Amino acid sequence: MVTEAEVASQVREWFHGAWDPELSLIEWRERLVDSGWAVPSWSARWHGRDLPAWADRVAHQTIKDEGGVATPLGGGMGLAAPTIYDHGSDDVKARFLRPTLTGELLWCQLFSEPVAGSDLAGLKTTAVLDGEEWIVNGQKVWNTSAHHADYGILVARTDWDAVKHAGLSYFLVAMDQPGIEVRPIRQMNEHSSFNEVFLTDARIPMANMVGEPGEGWKVARGTLAHERRFGGRSSKTTRDDVSGRVISEARAEADEHNKTYVWYPQRQGRIDLLRPRAERMGRTDDAVVRQEMMKVTAFHRAAELTSERAKAARELGRPPGSEGSIGKLALSEIARACNATHSAIAGAQGMLSAHPEPGSDPDHATVAEVLISTPAQSIAGGTDEIQHNILGENILGLPKEPSVDRGVPFKDVGR
Numbered sequence: 001m002v003t004e005a006e007v008a009s010q011v012r013e014w015f016h017g018a019w020d021p022e023l024s025l026i027e028w029r030e031r032l033v034d035s036g037w038a039v040p041s042w043s044a045r046w047h048g049r050d051l052p053a054w055a056d057r058v059a060h061q062t063i064k065d066e067g068g069v070a071t072p073l074g075g076g077m078g079l080a081a082p083t084i085y086d087h088g089s090d091d092v093k094a095r096f097l098r099p100t101l102t103g104e105l106l107w108c109q110l111f112s113e114p115v116a117g118s119d120l121a122g123l124k125t126t127a128v129l130d131g132e133e134w135i136v137n138g139q140k141v142w143n144t145s146a147h148h149a150d151y152g153i154l155v156a157r158t159d160w161d162a163v164k165h166a167g168l169s170y171f172l173v174a175m176d177q178p179g180i181e182v183r184p185i186r187q188m189n190e191h192s193s194f195n196e197v198f199l200t201d202a203r204i205p206m207a208n209m210v211g212e213p214g215e216g217w218k219v220a221r222g223t224l225a226h227e228r229r230f231g232g233r234s235s236k237t238t239r240d241d242v243s244g245r246v247i248s249e250a251r252a253e254a255d256e257h258n259k260t261y262v263w264y265p266q267r268q269g270r271i272d273l274l275r276p277r278a279e280r281m282g283r284t285d286d287a288v289v290r291q292e293m294m295k296v297t298a299f300h301r302a303a304e305l306t307s308e309r310a311k312a313a314r315e316l317g318r319p320p321g322s323e324g325s326i327g328k329l330a331l332s333e334i335a336r337a338c339n340a341t342h343s344a345i346a347g348a349q350g351m352l353s354a355h356p357e358p359g360s361d362p363d364h365a366t367v368a369e370v371l372i373s374t375p376a377q378s379i380a381g382g383t384d385e386i387q388h389n390i391l392g393e394n395i396l397g398l399p400k401e402p403s404v405d406r407g408v409p410f411k412d413v414g415r
């Protein structure tokens with residue numbers, strides 16, 4: 001069995017033969033994809049090298065450490081590409097994988113609807129087959145990056161006579177068409193990272209379905225499993241001390257991507273700012289502040305270790321346990337505890353605007369953003385209550401939640 005050190009050494013050797021900083025970013029990534037090191041865990045037939053899952057991380061890190069650029073940041077690599085790889089037909093894989101790995105196609109996720117978030121399978125956006133095309137009508141919401149995506153991964157209802165989960169299908173929809181209107185949503189932290197998306201007779205070629213009609217729920221669950229793993233991505237694609245055309249185009253691409261996610265570190269609570277802020281604001285001898293800082297730090301360390309353990313199990317190919325839900329809940333708890341501790345440190349100043357007076361504490365605006373961004377942590381990717389339900393059923397063996405729509409054709413479900 002190949003070791004991490006052997007993979008890193010093979011990547012280094014390939015990289016030094018292939019790297020040319022004066023290529024365009026796309027040309028460089030074409031080379032990367034052809035080499036099989038873009039996603040080495042995939043099969044050799046689809047741009048990979050049939051290596052274990054951990055090889056992706058080792059290859060990316062090695063390329064970055066050597067001063068190069070790997071695959072793009074964002075939902076294309078995190079959600080669309082692995083779903084297409086797992087469930088797409090050969091035709092869909094052939095048309096969509098390569099341009100996603102090179103960064104030519106940007107993606108968004110069109111799942112949630114105004115009354116179908118936690119209850120995603122209750123969605124009502126409908127696709128009807130008309131000749132060689134599906135015609136789609138409905139509304140999606142909270143769609144991150146939909147304002148600059150080329151394609152969306154979309155779940156829509158294709159059979160209202162089937163029971164709830166069985167009537168859904170999964171599509172790849174071109175965003176640049178007259179039937180799609182994207183309206184940005186302004187958030188309370190002043191950012192605008194997500195959107196409402198209205199679909200009015202939007203068209204999708206038959207060949208852009210992933211899986212078979214009625215398999216949408218199975219495919220969507222695959223995407224959601226990838227989404228839970230996707231949380232810890234880095235915001236950088238290159239080393240700081242390198243230059244060249246590939247590098248500058250990769251930095252511009254990452255800057256554009258990061259504009260959407262600039263507040264994401266704040267939504268996690270910015271535990272790193274607790275101690276420097278407490279020191280600068282003279283709060284380190286306050287007994288309550290000291291207790292709260294240590295409580296959240298201890299919890300954060302324990303959560304990190306749980307997440308490392310889950311990662312190690314995954315890389316050994318073990319089936320996922322409940323660590324995803326536990327990790328998601330831990331992040332919410334940490335964000336809330338950081339929020340409360342930052343408030344205890346800042347006192348009334350924490351309520352001041354995110355545009356502080358010149359000369360005030362350098363992290364004041366960041367902490368003000370923490371205080372209004374942490375609620376998102378316990379909603380995105382499945383709310384705390386939903387994680388509690390999953391853990392209650394999986395770990396405590398509690399009965400399934402009561403439901404009014406089980407076994408009933410979706411069109412007959414009372415609403």
Ligand SMILES: Cc1cc2nc3c(=O)[nH]c(=O)nc-3n(C[C@H](O)[C@H](O)[C@H](O)COP(=O)(O)OP(=O)(O)OC[C@H]3O[C@@H](n4cnc5c(N)ncnc54)[C@H](O)[C@@H]3O)c2cc1C
Binds near residue numbers: 115380389
């Ligand atoms: C930062 C961010 C980015 C997002 N990006 C995307 C995206 O790109 N694409 C996309 O499609 N969606 C996206 N979402 C939407 C996200 O998936 C939903 O917000 C989430 O699934 C919750 O759904 P909801 O907002 O409709 O809340 P609801 O489902 O309406 O929930 C409202 C409240 O009721 C509780 N609740 C609901 N059902 C139960 C139950 N059975 N038991 C107990 N309590 C319950 C919930 O916990 C919550 O407190 C994003 C959300 C956020 C915050």
